Amino acid sequence: xxxxxPLARLxxxxxxxxxxxxxxxxxxxxxxxxxxxLSLQNMTSMAFQFxxxxxxxxxxxxxxxxxxxxxxxxxxxxxxxxxxxxxxxRLTGAGDGTAVMLLALAASLALGMLAGLFNGLLVANxxxxxxxxxxGSGLIFTGIAIALTGGSAVMGLPxxxxxxxxxxxxxxxxxxxxxxxxxxxxxxxxxxxxxxLKVQMYGANPLAARFAAIDxxxxxxxxxxxxxxxxxxxxxxxxxxxxxxKADYGSSYxxxxxxxxxxxxxxxxxxxxxxxxxxxxxxxxQFLSSGLNMIGVSNFARELIWGALLIFVMIVNTWRPFARRx
Amino acid sequence: xxxxxxxxxxLVAVVILGFCVLAALSDPGFLSVATLTDLLRNGIVLGVFxxxxxxxxxxxxxxxxxxxxxxxxxxxxxxxxxxxxxWMPWWGALAVGMAVGGLLGAINxxxxxxxxxxxxxxxxxxxxxxxxxxxxxxxxxxxxxLPPGMREFGRMMLLRGENADGSFYSLHAAFVVTVLxxxxxxxxxxxxxxxxxxxxxxxxxxxxxxxxxxVRGVQFFVYVYVGVLAGLAGTIHASMARVANPFDLVxxxxxxxxxxxxxxxxxxxxxxxxxGTVLGVALIVLVRNSLIVLGIPSTFxxxxxxxxxxxxxxxxxxxxxxxxxxxx
Numbered sequence: 001x002x003x004x005x006p007l008a009r010l011x012x013x014x015x016x017x018x019x020x021x022x023x024x025x026x027x028x029x030x031x032x033x034x035x036x037x038l039s040l041q042n043m044t045s046m047a048f049q050f051x052x053x054x055x056x057x058x059x060x061x062x063x064x065x066x067x068x069x070x071x072x073x074x075x076x077x078x079x080x081x082x083x084x085x086x087x088x089x090r091l092t093g094a095g096d097g098t099a100v101m102l103l104a105l106a107a108s109l110a111l112g113m114l115a116g117l118f119n120g121l122l123v124a125n126x127x128x129x130x131x132x133x134x135x136g137s138g139l140i141f142t143g144i145a146i147a148l149t150g151g152s153a154v155m156g157l158p159x160x161x162x163x164x165x166x167x168x169x170x171x172x173x174x175x176x177x178x179x180x181x182x183x184x185x186x187x188x189x190x191x192x193x194x195x196x197l198k199v200q201m202y203g204a205n206p207l208a209a210r211f212a213a214i215d216x217x218x219x220x221x222x223x224x225x226x227x228x229x230x231x232x233x234x235x236x237x238x239x240x241x242x243x244x245x246k247a248d249y250g251s252s253y254x255x256x257x258x259x260x261x262x263x264x265x266x267x268x269x270x271x272x273x274x275x276x277x278x279x280x281x282x283x284x285x286q287f288l289s290s291g292l293n294m295i296g297v298s299n300f301a302r303e304l305i306w307g308a309l310l311i312f313v314m315i316v317n318t319w320r321p322f323a324r325r326x
Numbered sequence: 327x328x329x330x331x332x333x334x335x336x337l338v339a340v341v342i343l344g345f346c347v348l349a350a351l352s353d354p355g356f357l358s359v360a361t362l363t364d365l366l367r368n369g370i371v372l373g374v375f376x377x378x379x380x381x382x383x384x385x386x387x388x389x390x391x392x393x394x395x396x397x398x399x400x401x402x403x404x405x406x407x408x409x410x411x412x413w414m415p416w417w418g419a420l421a422v423g424m425a426v427g428g429l430l431g432a433i434n435x436x437x438x439x440x441x442x443x444x445x446x447x448x449x450x451x452x453x454x455x456x457x458x459x460x461x462x463x464x465x466x467x468x469x470x471x472l473p474p475g476m477r478e479f480g481r482m483m484l485l486r487g488e489n490a491d492g493s494f495y496s497l498h499a500a501f502v503v504t505v506l507x508x509x510x511x512x513x514x515x516x517x518x519x520x521x522x523x524x525x526x527x528x529x530x531x532x533x534x535x536x537x538x539x540x541v542r543g544v545q546f547f548v549y550v551y552v553g554v555l556a557g558l559a560g561t562i563h564a565s566m567a568r569v570a571n572p573f574d575l576v577x578x579x580x581x582x583x584x585x586x587x588x589x590x591x592x593x594x595x596x597x598x599x600x601x602g603t604v605l606g607v608a609l610i611v612l613v614r615n616s617l618i619v620l621g622i623p624s625t626f627x628x629x630x631x632x633x634x635x636x637x638x639x640x641x642x643x644x645x646x647x648x649x650x651x652x653x654x
Contacts, residue, residue, distance in 0.1 A: 071580075122636065127643045129593050132635060135580060139632030147625045251577075255390075255450060262447050269444070300466070304458025311451040314443050 014265035014317050015277040021313075022284040029291030036294045044173060046290050048166070051175035052237045053253045054282040057260040058186055059230035061278050062223055064261055065190070065203045067270025068123060068130030070227045072138030074254045076115045077235030078247050079141040084108035084236065085154040085245035088161065098160045109232050115141055116228020120221030145247035153246040157239070165240030175237050182230065187275035199223060203270030259310050260285060265317070284309075334590030334642060338605040341634070345612055349619040356619050359487065360495040367497065369611045371563045373504040373604070375582045376589075377511050378555035380603040383586060384515070385548045386528035386595025387445035390583075391434060393575045394456040395553050396560030399426045401460055403561055404570040407473035416482070416565075419475035420503075423561030424554045430456060431553015432546075439545035453579075460572055468571040472564065480565040500562045507555060512600050524548060528595030584631065585610040588638040609634065 029037045036042060056073050063070040084104040091100045115137070122133035167174045190196035198219050202209040210216060239245045258268075264281035266273030288309070289302045349356040375392060382389045403423045407414050414422065430452075437448045472480070482499035489495060515521035523544045526534040535541050564570040589606030591598030613630050617623075622630070 122640065126640050127647050128636070128640055129643075131593060132587055132639045135584060136632045136635030136639070139584075139628045139635065143626060143629030143632055146628065147623075150625060255453070259450060259454075262450075268446060298462055300458050300461030302458070303454045304462055307451040307454025307458060311437060311443075311448065311455070314447055314451070315437075315441055318441070318443060 014313075015274055015280060017316065018263070018265065018277055018280040018284065018313070021309075022280050022287065025284055025287045025291070029287055029294070033291065033294045037291050042290060042294070044168075046286050047173040047176040048241070049290075050282055050286040051173075051179035052165075052234055052241065052250070053256055053260070054179050054279075055182060055230055055234040055237065056250075056253050056257040057264070057278055057282060058182060058275070059227040059234070060257045060261045061264070061266050061273055061275065062186070062190075062199075062230070063130065063134075063227050064266045064268050065199050065270060065273050066220060066223055067203050067206070067268075068134075068220075068223070069258070069268065070119065070134045070224065070231075071131060071254065072115070072119060072134040072141055073227065073231040073234070073257060074250050075138035075141030075145070076112050076228050076231035077238060078245065078249055079115065079145045079235075080108035080112045080232040081235035081239040081245040081249075082145045082148055082154055082247065083111055085157060085239060086148070088158055089154060089156050098158075101158055101160045105236060108236060109229060112228040112230075112232025112235070113225050114228070116225040116231075117221065119228065120224035123224060124217040124220035142247060149245075149247060151247060153244040155244045157243055161240055162243060163240070165237050175241075178233070178237065182233065183275050183279055190275065195219070195222065200271065203267075203272070205271070256306075259306060263310050263313055333602075334588065334638060335599065335602040335605055337638065337641065338588055338590075338602065338609055342605065342609050342612060345609075345616075345620075349616055352621060353619050356616070358489070360489050360493070361616075363485075363495045363497040365608075365611055365615060366501055367566075368615055369607055370498065370500045370504050370566070371559045372578075372582060372585065372611060373607050374507050374555055374559035374562065375578070376586050376603050376607045377507050377600070378552040378559075379582050379586045380589075380591055380598060380600065381511060381515070381524065381548055382445070382552050383583075383591040383593060384528045384595060384598055385524045385545065386531065387438065387545070387548070388583070388593065389434070389445065389449045389549070389552050390579045391449040391453040391456060392552055392556040392559075392582075393577070393579045394453045394460075395427050395430045395556040396563065397572055397575045398430060398456045398460045398560075399423050399557035400560035400564035400570050400574075401464060401469065401572045402426055403557075404469045404472055404476060404564055405464070407475060408469070408471070412473055414473065414475045416475045416479035419473060419479060419565075420558060420561055423557045425557070427557015427560065428550050428554040431550040431556070434553065435546040435549035438549060439542040453576075457576055464572075466572060468569050468573075470569050472568060472570065476561065476565045477568070479562075480568050498566055500566060503558070503562060507558070508600060508604060515600065520544065520547065525596055528597070530596070581610060581631070584635050588634060590642075 056077065059073045060070055084107060087104040087107055088100055119134055119137050122128045122137065123130050163174065165175055169177055190199060198209070198214050201212065202214060202216060202219060238249055242249060260281045261278055262268055264273070264278035266278065285306065288305060292302055292305065378392055379389060400423065403419065403426055407419055407422065434448060434452055437443050438445050484497040484499050484501055486494060486496035515524065523534065523539045526537070526539055527541055527544055531541060560575065563575060567574070585606040586603050587593065587606070588609060589598065589602030589604070591603065610631065613634065614627060617627055617630060
């Protein structure tokens with residue numbers, strides 16, 4: 001590209017194009033529905049809505065960087081949330097239950113990591129294709145959640161639990177802060193540590209990574225444990241916002257998480273992906289769905305537009321009509 | 327004949343036999359014509375889907391949009407026939423369904439073969455697009471009065487009879503369609519150059535291109551074929567259910583892929599047999615419908631299917647690893 005104007009430079013990277021799309025969507029919605037879309041109420045409501053599936057998308061991103069995928073994230077989120085909810089409903093006595101809540105949250109995080117470890121062992125030690133390993137384990141985790149509850153919701157959580165999903169700190173919604181911290185930490189982990197470098201190298205070329213004497217088994221296990229932990233955190237946010245836990249909450253989030261990660265420029269075959277891209281993709285999606293909601297478009301049209309956006313971005317990212325065929 | 331334990335087909339067949347023996351021991355009533363026809367009926371739509379998914383997996387791709395294609399097709403077919411062509415006989419209705427499905431499949435085909443986009447992402451996108459388009463622009467209410475052709479097909483039975491206790495059993499004529507689909511697909515895959523080309527692309531796209539296979543043409547055919555089968559399955563589903571509910575079918579895609587993979591097809595492509603696919607479907611149908619006979623509550627259904635997937639794909643992977651370690 002010989003044109004050196006700032007916009008043209010921005011358009012050469014997938015993240016740049018995504019930033020342009022996010023800003024364009026924001027501007028369009030502001031013009032179409034200025035008094036409602038730009039209201040403070042809408043901004044806070046959006047900030048409460050997206051972190052739960054955005055955190056799942058982060059989990060998906062980590063595994064996709066290694067050329068894998070984690071189809072069990074929603075299963076892990078629901079299973080860990082149900083176990084945390086059961087601990088809380090059994091043990092809560094007097095008070096607002098903060099101590100019990102912390103215990104339950106620690107247990108659910110540990111359980112999420114354990115579930116991730118199970119995935120990691122299947123992928124790294126047994127050599128199962130990630131898509132099948134996590135499809136199978138996801139069914140098992142969902143199955144455990146159904147078997148524990150008989151399919152009904154666990155309710156009666158202590159009041160303290162509502163804090164994670166519904167409160168604000170200095171006027172900023174807590175789930176948004178949680179997502180920002182997780183995204184920032186993950187970005188640092190992937191770009192500034194040896195572990196992150198190994199993940200990127202393995203995703204780009206597994207064979208070369210093996211010959212570079214990278215401990216692939218250990219690295220893959222850590223990736224899936226990380227994904228399990230993120231899924232468990234997403235489960236806590238969902239539980240707090242719904243004030244209950246159920247085996248089939250967020251089942252539509254699975255494909256949405258994959259969609260966001262891919263829209264964010266993450267290569268599903270591994271080797272390329274940046275957290276900033278995923279964040280921009282989440283924002284673009286949320287602006288689009290809230291804005292469409294305000295101008296009275298049904299939820300089903302949102303599905304249509306998400307799918308169309310995904311395909312459009314993929315065409316722009318990969319199709320080079322004038323490039324020479326290899 | 328010596329059993330080859332490294333093949334998924336053997337494994338799945340043994341598990342099915344074991345399941346049936348255990349079920350018969352715990353409830354002698356399990357071994358009856360009624361149970362058999364019930365299971366076969368449940369396998370009709372799943373079987374047609376699975377054959378389509380199998381062809382895509384062999385070609386090295388994956389399709390998650392087929393349930394949306396089926397739902398879209400059955401809804402649009404029922405609506406169009408009602409409004410424009412109520413005189414259409416049952417075979418005409420099925421043909422219209424196949425045509426609509428084929429058109430939607432062609433959209434996948436253009437994006438995958440034409441633009442060269444990754445199959446998982448394209449079909450993930452079209453899953454949302456087809457479903458969203460239907461629910462936004464075409465309708466959300468279920469169609470309870472199907473066109474005469476589909477109603478006629480819904481009433482067609484292959485055989486019917488009465489059990490000892492006076493209840494009735496029947497096998498729907500659509501079972502013949504599933505059998506025909508399996509036979510036709512077997513013929514394409516194993517007796518034509520096109521079939522060989524599909525396996526070749528799944529094995530290695532580059533090698534296939536170098537021996538002169540028209541990779542794009544074959545890929546395009548594969549996605550249109552899956553669309554046609556999905557359209558057929560959708561039309562059959564609506565005819566048998568006697569209602570076209572746009573919210574049906576979507577959500578089934580991972581179970582169908584699980585059935586096909588259990589039967590030994592590999593996600594990497596180029597590998598697998600239709601026998602395995604049929605066995606995989608049989609196993610999933612058994613687990614979904616008859617787990618209760620073994621005294622396992624139906625809440626454990628997804629745990630059972632999950633375990634089967636992990637064992638069914640883990641065992642061959644582990645054996646391959648051991649063989650590789652021995653060879654090295």
